[in-house]
Amino acid sequence: MLLQQLISGFATGGLYALAALGLVLIYKTSDVVNFAQGEMAMFSTFIAYTTMTSYGMSYWEAFILALLFASVLGFIVERFFIRPIQNAPVLSLLIVTLGLMMIVNGIAGWAFGFETHSFPAIVGGELKIFGAVISKSNLLTLVITVFIMGILFYMLKYTLAGIAIRATSENPTIARLMGIAVNHVYSITWVVSSILGAIAGMFIAPTTFLDVNMMSSVLLKAFTAAVLGGFTTFVGPVVGGLILGVLENIASGYISAQLSSTFAFALIVIMLWIKPTGLVGQKVGKKV
Amino acid sequence: MNAKKYISWIVLILIATLIPPILNLPGSLQYLLDLSLIYAIVAIGLNLLMGYAGQISLGHGAFLAVGAYTSAYLTLTLHVPFFIALILSGLITGIVGILLGLPALKLEGNYLAIATLGFGVAVTQIFAIWTSFTGGFSGIKPLKPELFGFKFNSYLSYYYIILILTIVLVILTWNIIRTKVGRSLMAMRDSEIAAKAMGINVSYYKTLAFGLSAFYTGIAGSLYAHLLGFMTPYDYAFSIGMSLNFLAMIVIGGIGTISGSIIGAIIMTWLPQITSNLPIKSLSQIITGAIIIAVVIFYPNGIAYAGARLKDKFEKLFAKHQEKIVVKIEK
Numbered sequence: 186m187l188l189q190q191l192i193s194g195f196a197t198g199g200l201y202a203l204a205a206l207g208l209v210l211i212y213k214t215s216d217v218v219n220f221a222q223g224e225m226a227m228f229s230t231f232i233a234y235t236t237m238t239s240y241g242m243s244y245w246e247a248f249i250l251a252l253l254f255a256s257v258l259g260f261i262v263e264r265f266f267i268r269p270i271q272n273a274p275v276l277s278l279l280i281v282t283l284g285l286m287m288i289v290n291g292i293a294g295w296a297f298g299f300e301t302h303s304f305p306a307i308v309g310g311e312l313k314i315f316g317a318v319i320s321k322s323n324l325l326t327l328v329i330t331v332f333i334m335g336i337l338f339y340m341l342k343y344t345l346a347g348i349a350i351r352a353t354s355e356n357p358t359i360a361r362l363m364g365i366a367v368n369h370v371y372s373i374t375w376v377v378s379s380i381l382g383a384i385a386g387m388f389i390a391p392t393t394f395l396d397v398n399m400m401s402s403v404l405l406k407a408f409t410a411a412v413l414g415g416f417t418t419f420v421g422p423v424v425g426g427l428i429l430g431v432l433e434n435i436a437s438g439y440i441s442a443q444l445s446s447t448f449a450f451a452l453i454v455i456m457l458w459i460k461p462t463g464l465v466g467q468k469v470g471k472k473v
Numbered sequence: 474m475n476a477k478k479y480i481s482w483i484v485l486i487l488i489a490t491l492i493p494p495i496l497n498l499p500g501s502l503q504y505l506l507d508l509s510l511i512y513a514i515v516a517i518g519l520n521l522l523m524g525y526a527g528q529i530s531l532g533h534g535a536f537l538a539v540g541a542y543t544s545a546y547l548t549l550t551l552h553v554p555f556f557i558a559l560i561l562s563g564l565i566t567g568i569v570g571i572l573l574g575l576p577a578l579k580l581e582g583n584y585l586a587i588a589t590l591g592f593g594v595a596v597t598q599i600f601a602i603w604t605s606f607t608g609g610f611s612g613i614k615p616l617k618p619e620l621f622g623f624k625f626n627s628y629l630s631y632y633y634i635i636l637i638l639t640i641v642l643v644i645l646t647w648n649i650i651r652t653k654v655g656r657s658l659m660a661m662r663d664s665e666i667a668a669k670a671m672g673i674n675v676s677y678y679k680t681l682a683f684g685l686s687a688f689y690t691g692i693a694g695s696l697y698a699h700l701l702g703f704m705t706p707y708d709y710a711f712s713i714g715m716s717l718n719f720l721a722m723i724v725i726g727g728i729g730t731i732s733g734s735i736i737g738a739i740i741m742t743w744l745p746q747i748t749s750n751l752p753i754k755s756l757s758q759i760i761t762g763a764i765i766i767a768v769v770i771f772y773p774n775g776i777a778y779a780g781a782r783l784k785d786k787f788e789k790l791f792a793k794h795q796e797k798i799v800v801k802i803e804k
Contacts, residue, residue, distance in 0.1 A: 218583040220590075270770055275582040276529065277769045280724055283531075283717055284769070287762030291755035299754070401713065405594055408587045447598050450591030454576045457588060461579055 189317040190434050196323040197389075198430015199330035204385040204407035205414070205422030206337065207378035212416055213354035214374045217267060217278045221285035223404030225262070225379055226386035227397065228289055229255040231297045233387055234304055234395055244305060248387060252380050259379025263372055293397045304390035326388050333384065334423060337377075341419060346373060402446050406433075409449040412456050415463020424465055486640060493632055503628040507700055509742040510635045511693045516722040516734035517646055518689025523720075524729030525655060526682035527662030528577065532589035533719045535596035536687045538711035540566040540694020541704060542600065542607055545615040548699075555618035555699065559638075563692040570687020574680040581665075593713050600706035612705040615698040628700075635696055639735075642689060646731055649685070658682055714758075724765045 204222065211219050233251035236242045242250070266281055306322040307329075313319075341347035352360040353370045361367045385407075386400060393399050406429060407422075414425025429452065436448055456463065493506060515533060522528050540562045547558035573592055577585055600607045607613065618625045618634065625631045649655050657678050660668040669675050698704060709715055718741050726737025745757040753759075 212583070218586065220586070266766060273769070273773070276523075276527075276728075277773060279529065279583065279586055280720070280769050281766050283720065284762040284764075284766035287717060287721075287758050288766075291759035291762065294755040295753050295759070402594070405591060408591070412584070412587060443602055444598055446591070447595040450588075450595035453588055453591045457580055457584060458576050461584065 188315060189319060190438070191431060192317070192319050192327065193323050194431035194434035195427055196327045196330075196430070197392075197434065198410075198427040199327055199334075200385045200388050200426075201403070201406045201410040201429055202423045202426025203330055203333065203381045204403060205410035205426050206334070206419065207381035207385075208407055208411050209416055209419060209422045210350075210374045210378045210381075212411075213419070214350060214357075215267065215271070215371050216275070217282065219378065220279065220282040220404070221262070221289055222378065222382050222407070223400030224286045224289040224293070225255065225258055226382035226403075227400040228258065228293050229379070229383035230304065230386040230390050230395060230399075231293055234302060234390075235297065237305070244307065251383055251387060255379040255383035256376045259375040259377075260372055262379075263375035267375070268368070268371065290397055297397065299397060301394050301396040304387070304395040306391040307388075322391065329384075329388075333381075337381075338419070346370075350374060405446055405449055409453050411463075412453050413463060415465050417462060418465055421463050421465045425463065428464075489636055490633075493629055500628055503632065504700070505742055505746055507628050507632050507635055508697075509739045510632070510639050511696050511700065512719070512722065512742050513735045513738035514635075514639055514642055514693040514696070515690050515719055516726065516738040517642060517731060518686040518693070519719050520723045520729065520731070520734045521646060521649070521658075521689070522682050522686035523723060524727075525650060525662060526658040526679065528679065528682055529582065529586045530589045530683075530686070531586050531713065531716050531720065532573070532591075532593035532596070533686075533690055534711050534713060534716035535593040536566050536570060536690035537694040537697060537715070538596055538600055538706065538708075539569050539687075540691030541615075541698035541701075541711070542694075543691070544695035545613055545698045545704070546606060548616055549613065555616075556620065559692060559695045562695040563688045566691025566694060567684045567688035570690075571680050571684040573687070574683030577683060578676050578679055590713065590716075593716050597706060597711055597713075600711070607706045610705060610707070612703055614703050615701065617702070618699050631700060635700075638692065638696065642692070643731055643735075654678070654681065718761065721761050721765045725768055 204226065208219060208222055211217055211222075229251045232254045233247040236250050237244065237247040262285060266285060267278070270277055270281065307325050308321045310321045311318050312321055312324065339347075341351060349360070349365045349370050350373065352363065352365055353367050357367050360370075385403070389403055390399065393403070407426075410426035410429050411422045412425070413428055414421030414423065429449070432452070433445055433448060437445060493503060498506065515537060519530060519533050522530055543562035543565045544558045547553040547561055548555060553561070573589070576588060580588055601609065603609075618631070625634060650659075657668070657673045660671060660673055661675055661678055665675055697710060701708075722737035722741045723734055724737070725740055726735070727733025741761065744760065748757040748760065
C-alpha cells in the first residue's frame with residue numbers, strides 16, 4: 186500500500202517537477218515567471234491529440250510532433266513577446282505572460298473546442314511488485330521523467346549550452362562580456378521550458394482528461410513545486426515536485442481529493458511564510 | 474484638482490444618471506450597465522492595490538465571491554437588511570483581505586502573484602464543497618434589495634444604488650490617494666526601501682492596501698449577488714479567468730488612475746457582448762489578451778494616459794501651426 190502510494194506519488198510529482206523545472210529555467214535566466222506555461226503545454230497536448238485522432242498517427246509520432254510544435258511555440262513567444270520588453274518592470278512582464286495565457290487558451294478553445302477528451306496513456310495494464318499494484322504507465326512515466334531530468338542536468342552541468350545558461354542566470358551582463366550570446370540563451374531556455382511543459386502535459390492528460398482548462402491546476406502545482414523547492418536552484422523544483430506529489434497522494438486519501446488545489450495553496454503560503462527561498466534555495470541579496 | 478476637472482466629472486455623473494432612462498434600454502443591456510459599474514468598483518479597488526501600492530493580486534475574483542456569499546448569507550439566513558449586509562460584506566471581505574495580506578508581507582512581485590493565484594483557486598474550490606454556506610451546485614437566490622418599503626426590482630432602479638455607491642467610493646479613493654495613506658502607498662510602490670528609510674511602516678500599509686482593496690471588492694460582490702438573483706460557486710465572475718479580466722481592466726484603462734479603472738471596466742464588460750455574435754466563441758478572451766500585451770508594450774500607462782498624450786500632441790500641432798502663421802506675418 187505504501188509502496189503503491191509512493192510510486193504513484195513520485196510519478197505525478199515527477200511531472201510537477203518537469204513543469205516546475207521549465208518555470209525555473211526561464212525564471213533564473215530571464216527573471217520572468219511564465220504564467221502561460223500551462224496553457225502552452227495544453228496546446229501542445231492538443232496537437233498530439235489531434236494528430237492521433239484525426240490523422241491516424243501513432244502515439245510516439247504524435248508525441249514527437251507535439252514536442253516540435255512546443256519548441257516552435259516557445260521560440261516564438263520569447264522572440265516576439267518577451268524580448269521586446271526584456272528590461273521592463275516585473276509587473277509588465279507578468280502581464281504579458283498573463284495576456285499570452287488568455288490568447289493561447291482562447292485560440293485552443295476556438296481551434297479544438299471546449300469538450301473534454303480522454304487522452305491515451307503510454308501503456309495500459311498493471312504490475313504486481315511485492316504485493317503492491319502499480320500501473321505500468323505510472324512506472325514508465327517515472328522512468329521517462331527521471332531519464333529526461335538526467336539529460337537536462339547533464340546538459341546544464343557539462344555542455345557548452347548548459348554552462349552558457351548557468352552563466353546567464355548568474356549575471357547576464359558579465360555573461361555577455363564573456364562572449365556568450367545571451368539572446369540565444371533566452372531562446373534556448375524558452376524552447377526547453379516549453380518542451381518540458383509539453384511532456385508534462387501529455388503525461389498528465391490521461392489522468393486529468395484533456396480540455397482547454399486542464400493545465401490551470403497543473404500550473405498551480407508546478408508553482409507549488411517551485412516554491413517548495415525554491416526558485417533559485419535547478420534542484421529545487423525537482424525536490425519540491427516529488428514532495429508535493431507524495432504529500433498530495435497521501436493527503437487525498439485522508440482529506441478530500443477535491444481540495445487538492447487548496448492543499449497546494451496552503452503549502453505555498455506555509456512555505457513562503459517559513460522559508461521564502463524554498464527548501465534548497467539560496468538567499469539572493471536585494472539591490473537597492 | 475482644478476475646476477475644469479470638477480466640471481468634467483459632474484458632467485459625467487449627469488450623463489451616467491440621465492442616459493439610462495432616456496435610452497430606455499432593454500433588460501439585458503441595462504443589466505450590463507449595472508455590471509459595468511460593479512466591475513468598475515472592483516477595478517478601482519484593484520487599482521488601489523496594484524496601481525498605488527504596487528502589489529499584485531490575481532485573486533480578486535475570490536474576494537468578489539466572499540463578498541457575494543457573505544451578503545447572500547446575511548440577508549437570506551440572518552435576515553439582515555440589504556444596506557447593512559452590504560457594508561458588513563465589505564468589512565468581512567476586507568478582513569479576509571488583511572488575512573491574505575499578512576503572508577503577502579514577505580512577498581513581492583512574482584511570488585505574490587503566485588500566492589494570490591493560489592488563493593483564488595482555493596476559495597472557489599472551498600466554496601464549491603461548502604454547500605451549507607453556498608448552496609453548492611444547486612445555487613442560492615439572493616433577494617432583491619429593499620429600502621423603506623421600496624423594492625429595487627428592476628435593473629434600472631438598482632442601477633442608481635450602484636451608481637451612488639460608485640460615486641461615494643470614487644470620492645473615498647480620491648481622499649485616500651490625496652492624504653497620508655495614499656502618499657505612503659505610492660512611496661512604498663516606488664521604492665520599498667526608500668519608503669522604509671523615510672519612516673513609513675511598510676508592513677502596516679501593505680496590509681492596509683490589501684484590506685482596502687478587498688473592502689471595495691466585497692462591496693462589489695454584495696452588489697453583484699443581489700443583481701444576479703441566482704448564483705453558484707461556479708459563476709464565471711468568481712473564477713481565475715475573471716481575476717485576470719479585472720487585471721486587464723486596470724491595465725487597459727491605466728494603472729494608477731481612477732478614471733482608467735472605470736473606462737477599463739466598461740470596455741471589459743461590453744467586449745464579450747459585442748463579440749458574442751461572432752462565430753469564434755472565445756474571441757473576446759483572445760482580443761483581451763492581445764490588447765493587454767499591446768498596451769504593456771506600446772502604452773505602458775494605459776488608455777487613459779494614451780488619450781491625454783494624443784490631446785497633448787494635437788495641442789502641440791495646433792500651437793506649431795499658430796507659430797508658423799505668426800512667422801509668416803512677420804516676414
